[in-house]
Amino acid sequence: MYTREEASNIKQAFWTAFGQYLSPVTSAEGLKVNWVNYKTGLKNVYFRMQADKRTASIGIELTHPDAGIQELFFEQFKELRNVLHSYLGEEWDWQLHTRDEYGKTISRIGTVMEGVSVFKREDWPQIISFFKPRIIALDEFWSDAKYSFEALK
Template identity: 35%
Template sequence: MLSKEEKKNLRIEFWNKLEKQLENITNPHGSKVKWMNYNTSVKHLYFRMEADEEGARLCIDLQFPDDGIRSLYWEQFLEFNNILTEKFKDLIWIESFEHTNGKTVSRISVSKDGCHLWNRDDWDKMHLFLKINFKKLDEFWTEFGEVFVNLK
């Protein structure tokens, strides 16, 4: 069993390694991207990477304080369901999700199960999963993000 400190150190090492791998990956226009702090240009709309004992996830989190606005953005993402499903296949759509930060969000995610953050042997497949899928999400956002930006 790992101590709290060991888990903290593994978590830091995992994300630092991934950040290093992502630093030379550009967007479809050839521009550098801040993958770890992705700018959607929409306040309260976040692209998040998660890794834990259950696996790795890439998430679109709609964290708008106003339920009506969150619902509007949710409906807009549903309009792109076919395009998103074509890119990601096994999307998980949760309209009301209790985030670890205590906020209720709407979440669209794709996950890689069967791997574990505390097992370094799983890191390569977790990193690869996150890189491949974040690149797909960036391609989607580059093409269609303006639709969501204009909802503001």
């Protein structure tokens, strides 16, 4: 069992290592990008990666406080579902109006890898290998798809 500070330090070390590993990789548009804190350019639309003691997950989170507007964004992503899955090479789970860990209503499109722990350094290569192709695929998708969301800004 780790103290809160130890757990925080381990997670910070993982994300630093992940960021350094991906730092030479440029975006689909050839730009330098912060992969750990990816900027979509749209308020309330995030590409999130999370790793904890049992799982690693990656996905698109829609956090607009107005449930109706959140649903509009979700519907726009659904229009692009086949395009998204073609970039990813896999199907993801789609959840409209679920709750995050703070009880806030969000919508999420994502995938989870079970049986890994960010607290086990020996799992880090597996977690990084899970995140890397998916965040790059999300970036490639977003470089084409972001224009579809202009009217929703």
